[in-house]
Amino acid sequence: MLENIKTFASTxxxxxxxxxxxxxxxxxxxxxxxxxxxxxxxxxxxxxREWITTVDHKKIGTMYFTAALLMLFRGGVDALLMRxxxxxxxxxxxxxxxxxEIFTTHGTIMILFMAMPFMFALFNWVVPLQIGxxxxxxxxxxxxxxxxxxxxAMLFNLSFVIGGSPDAGWLSYPPLSENAFSxxxxxxxxxxxxxxxGIGSLATGINFLVTILKMRAPGMKLMKMPMFTWSVLAxxxxxxxxxxxxxxxLALLFMDRFFGAHxxxxxxxxxxxxxxxxxxxxxxxxxxxxxxxxxxxxxEVVSTFSKKSIFGYKSMVFAMMVISVVSYFTWVHHFFxxxxxxxxxxxxxxxxxxxxxxxxxxxxxWLFTMFRGRIEVSQPxxxxxxxxxxxxxxxxxxxxxxxxxxxxxxxxxxxxxxxFHQTLIGGVVFPYLAGLYYWWPxxxxxxxxxxxxxxxxxxxxxxxxxxxxxxxxxxxxxxxxRLYTYGWDMGWAPLNMVSTVGAFLMGVGFLFQGWQIIHGIxxxxxxxxxxxxxxxxxxxxxxxSPPPVYNFAVVPQVKGFDDWYLTKEEMxxxxxxxxxxxxxxxxxPKNSGIPFVMGACWFLAGFGLTMETAFSWMIVxxxxxxxxxxxxxxxxxxxxxxxxxxxxDEVKRTEASLGRVV
Amino acid sequence: xxxxxxxxxxxxxxMAALAMVLLSGCEQYIVLDPKGPVAEVEYRMIVIxxxxxxxxxxPVLAIFAYVVYRFRDKPGNNAPYAPxxxxxxxxxxxxxxxxxxxxxxxxYFTARDTFALANPPKTEEPPMVIQATSMDWKWVFHxxxxxxxxxxxxxxxxxxxxxxxxxxxxAPMNSFWVPQLxxxxxxxxxxxxxxxxxxxxxxxxxxxxxxxxxAGFAHMQFKVIAEDQAKFDQWAxxxxxxxxxxxxxxxxxxVTTKGLADKKEYSSYPKGIFEERVMENGxxxxxxxxxxxxxxxxxxxQESTNK
Numbered sequence: 025m026l027e028n029i030k031t032f033a034s035t036x037x038x039x040x041x042x043x044x045x046x047x048x049x050x051x052x053x054x055x056x057x058x059x060x061x062x063x064x065x066x067x068x069x070x071x072x073r074e075w076i077t078t079v080d081h082k083k084i085g086t087m088y089f090t091a092a093l094l095m096l097f098r099g100g101v102d103a104l105l106m107r108x109x110x111x112x113x114x115x116x117x118x119x120x121x122x123x124x125e126i127f128t129t130h131g132t133i134m135i136l137f138m139a140m141p142f143m144f145a146l147f148n149w150v151v152p153l154q155i156g157x158x159x160x161x162x163x164x165x166x167x168x169x170x171x172x173x174x175x176x177a178m179l180f181n182l183s184f185v186i187g188g189s190p191d192a193g194w195l196s197y198p199p200l201s202e203n204a205f206s207x208x209x210x211x212x213x214x215x216x217x218x219x220x221x222g223i224g225s226l227a228t229g230i231n232f233l234v235t236i237l238k239m240r241a242p243g244m245k246l247m248k249m250p251m252f253t254w255s256v257l258a259x260x261x262x263x264x265x266x267x268x269x270x271x272x273x274l275a276l277l278f279m280d281r282f283f284g285a286h287x288x289x290x291x292x293x294x295x296x297x298x299x300x301x302x303x304x305x306x307x308x309x310x311x312x313x314x315x316x317x318x319x320x321x322x323x324e325v326v327s328t329f330s331k332k333s334i335f336g337y338k339s340m341v342f343a344m345m346v347i348s349v350v351s352y353f354t355w356v357h358h359f360f361x362x363x364x365x366x367x368x369x370x371x372x373x374x375x376x377x378x379x380x381x382x383x384x385x386x387x388x389x390w391l392f393t394m395f396r397g398r399i400e401v402s403q404p405x406x407x408x409x410x411x412x413x414x415x416x417x418x419x420x421x422x423x424x425x426x427x428x429x430x431x432x433x434x435x436x437x438x439x440x441x442x443x444f445h446q447t448l449i450g451g452v453v454f455p456y457l458a459g460l461y462y463w464w465p466x467x468x469x470x471x472x473x474x475x476x477x478x479x480x481x482x483x484x485x486x487x488x489x490x491x492x493x494x495x496x497x498x499x500x501x502x503x504x505x506r507l508y509t510y511g512w513d514m515g516w517a518p519l520n521m522v523s524t525v526g527a528f529l530m531g532v533g534f535l536f537q538g539w540q541i542i543h544g545i546x547x548x549x550x551x552x553x554x555x556x557x558x559x560x561x562x563x564x565x566x567x568x569s570p571p572p573v574y575n576f577a578v579v580p581q582v583k584g585f586d587d588w589y590l591t592k593e594e595m596x597x598x599x600x601x602x603x604x605x606x607x608x609x610x611x612x613p614k615n616s617g618i619p620f621v622m623g624a625c626w627f628l629a630g631f632g633l634t635m636e637t638a639f640s641w642m643i644v645x646x647x648x649x650x651x652x653x654x655x656x657x658x659x660x661x662x663x664x665x666x667x668x669x670x671x672x673d674e675v676k677r678t679e680a681s682l683g684r685v686v
Numbered sequence: 687x688x689x690x691x692x693x694x695x696x697x698x699x700x701m702a703a704l705a706m707v708l709l710s711g712c713e714q715y716i717v718l719d720p721k722g723p724v725a726e727v728e729y730r731m732i733v734i735x736x737x738x739x740x741x742x743x744x745p746v747l748a749i750f751a752y753v754v755y756r757f758r759d760k761p762g763n764n765a766p767y768a769p770x771x772x773x774x775x776x777x778x779x780x781x782x783x784x785x786x787x788x789x790x791x792x793x794y795f796t797a798r799d800t801f802a803l804a805n806p807p808k809t810e811e812p813p814m815v816i817q818a819t820s821m822d823w824k825w826v827f828h829x830x831x832x833x834x835x836x837x838x839x840x841x842x843x844x845x846x847x848x849x850x851x852x853x854x855x856x857a858p859m860n861s862f863w864v865p866q867l868x869x870x871x872x873x874x875x876x877x878x879x880x881x882x883x884x885x886x887x888x889x890x891x892x893x894x895x896x897x898x899x900x901a902g903f904a905h906m907q908f909k910v911i912a913e914d915q916a917k918f919d920q921w922a923x924x925x926x927x928x929x930x931x932x933x934x935x936x937x938x939x940x941v942t943t944k945g946l947a948d949k950k951e952y953s954s955y956p957k958g959i960f961e962e963r964v965m966e967n968g969x970x971x972x973x974x975x976x977x978x979x980x981x982x983x984x985x986x987x988q989e990s991t992n993k
């Protein structure tokens with residue numbers, strides 16, 4: 025009996041590595057501490073009522089953000105482990121398989137469980153406020169999306185201590201990701217973790233597309249929408265077309281692994297190229313999904329802190345729409361060297377380069393928004409100024425990579441690694457951080473400490489160049505990516521050491537940001553001021569910070585682009601008299617526990633089907649989970665009491681408590 | 687020490703350190719040091735694209751620095767302030783137009799060289815053929831013309847176009863990369879892809895598997911030894927006489943043992959094993975990929991796989 029348990033435990037849990045045991049201990053300790061704190065302070069009810077069952081887009085945004093931050097930490101620790109392993113030749117910190125697991129989880133986590141939720145946090149925090157809406161179009165679905173993302177991410181992270189992590193790269197190319205070469209549950213964790221959260225992302229895309237198209241305040245025509253909302257619209261269009269492709273490719277891969285199908289195994293008549301095509305048909309548009317909202321953020325921040333309206337509004341919108349279409353004609357550049365013909369390679373080389381044109385236009389428009397402005401170097405603006413040189417150089421190396429004959433040399437080398445980190449850190453993380461600092465006072469009612477923020481900024485930025493510039497050179501020296509070790513004879517050692525130092529600088533920058541948030545929660549001065557920066561231009565700056573649950577006491581009548589700026593101009597005119605608002609009771613959605621339960625059921629289903637590879641009886645919880653998902657849908661379709669009205673008196677009281685006269 | 691002096695001095699040390707890092711061993715930048723016509727084409731494209739990108743990047747960075755400096759919000763800044771100036775058709779036409787022209791030029795060069803590399807000039811003499819197979823985690827090379835085989839090291843004559851046919855056997859896809867000679871191409875189970883390589887200078891070149899294939903991937907490096915035709919023939923003859931023959935069992939052992947292998951030479955190998963393995967890995971489903979129009983004369987076994 026004892027023997028049986030022992031064998032079970034040694035297959036079930038990941039064993040044999042002291043670092044994993046350390047992780048086990050810390051996971052148990054943190055969980056216990058959380059349980060203790062919640063019980064001791066009697067916070068279970070609060071957490072359930074205010075957070076787990078919430079359908080308020082602002083709170084969902086906050087939960088997305090918290091999850092993204094935790095994932096940034098985990099992905100960052102992965103990165104540092106890799107950089108330490110590569111700092112010098114013949115390092116013995118990580119053995120090969122462990123290293124492979126780490127780079128796989130690093131890539132997957134950073135894109136899918138860090139960048140995506142960070143983006144969704146900003147969607148949720150900002151979009152309804154910018155368009156003068158009281159919630160998103162489908163608040164219940166919004167909550168479902170969050171819990172699917174959350175449980176997908178949890179499932180993926182669990183692989184770290186249970187069953188074993190995936191190790192076939194962040195896009196899991198077959199045949200390496202097929203049973204023949206990746207036996208064991210690791211790859212299934214990838215499939216189910218990404219699948220579950222991917223379904224959530226698709227739902228978010230639909231939700232925000234409908235929100236933007238249908239819920240804008242009266243008077244806000246499409247061409248009067250704020251730039252960030254435009255960028256979200258562009259990103260949502262891509263999400264709606266791209267994520268179904270991901271769902272299908274993962275489903276087919278799962279069928280190969282689970283039922284012994286041969287979609288992607290060449291020996292049964294399938295074709296791995298099919299998977300590579302499919303995954304990049306999602307994967308390349310995916311990078312534009314995360315980068316387009318970044319462009320929106322930059323437009324908002326540049327305009328606000330240059331105290332000037334955005335330059336070339338129409339061509340900014342046009343450029344984003346062009347990017348969202350052309351993003352579908354670039355995927356083959358990921359496999360120029362897989363033997364496609366010259367005609368195919370030429371087409372995709374040129375269509376990839378073409379993306380640089382609208383992107384370049386946007387950079388010029390930002391520069392000319394600053395031109396003849398008054399640039400206030402606040403924290404958000406600082407990150408924009410870090411973004412511009414970084415992204416311009418990253419974009420240029422992207423064009424260089426698009427040149428097919430040159431790509432025969434760059435492909436799979438460290439040049440590539442440097443390029444995509446430059447565009448994804450410089451072009452996504454920096455702008456998202458700009459957005460975070462920019463909208464933080466709106467959501468939380470206080471600003472983050474300036475001094476700590478500057479330290480974080482400079483550490484991130486200097487660290488970035490120290491880390492990634494040497495990697496371009498390493499690419500020219502013939503270093504391929506995903507190597508876990510190399511010899512002294514290659515001459516790669518000094519640059520790798522420099523790169524590792526840079527990675528640690530960025531890590532310290534991140535710690536400063538964690539400190540900054542804690543410092544803000546504890547000490548920052550609270551303010552209900554509507555226009556936190558004093559130079560806000562769009563509608564979100566016309567309501568109190570943090571906004572009340574219903575956002576707008578009265579839905580605004582929009583006059584034009586930069587509506588809040590227009591209102592402020594109006595207010596400056598002599599004889600201005602604010603109209604007395606007509607309050608009405610406000611229609612709001614009710615909280616619901618179903619999304620959380622549904623997410624948990626998906627988790628159970630995913631976990632069961634994943635571990636079935638190791639223990640056939642795990643199919644039982646898998647099936648139970650799927651039944652649970654069905655029951656949740658059933659329960660929801662029979663819930664009729666899903667909304668309520670906030671009476672006028674309560675709106676009055678809330679507004680008065682926020683210092684507003686109504 | 688005054689502050690300025692300190693700044694200047696630390697600036698010098700930073701520059702010196704940078705120069706040391708960047709210049710130490712220029713010969714190590716193998717991608718930028720092509721030794722054959724194919725790699726030279728690729729190198730030229732790297733240079734052309736860098737210059738064309740620099741035409742945009744450098745002015746943008748300069749404008750950025752100027753704008754940030756000139757329009758800072760500080761007291762006494764007398765730069766013009768035009769909060770409503772947000773539209774200028776001429777400027778917009780310029781920055782839509784210039785990148786389109788640049789991408790047009792770059793696109794022309796890209797198309798030209800992509801087609802050039804895919805359709806090499808026909809030579810009177812058919813190219814020599816070497817077949818490279820990636821396995822977990824080793825490289826096996828067959829020389830059909832010489833009827834010899836090597837593991838983890840390949841010899842080729844200088845100044846002669848060699849057609850590498852690459853595939854993967856019982857292993858995930860990998861990528862065959864020799865930076866100084868020809869860039870890379872993927873090796874796929876069940877397909878044989880071609881990569882033309884020519885070395886114009888004798889020497890030892892670094893080659894590696896570039897696409898991740900699992901635990902032993904980091905060690906999948908090999909040496910390419912380019913030498914005069916005479917020397918190459920001598921080496922081949924030597925292998926033919928002194929090395930052991932590769933039996934089917936030897937080959938199977940290489941294929942089925944997951945692990946690294948030492949350098950090795952074989953005086954012969956089972957006839958047609960390369961083509962046979964392409965088929966066994968699923969090649970019959972993908973015959974279209976295994977074309978062999980330029981098969982060397984007298985190598986019947988290869989042509990048969992085409993049917």
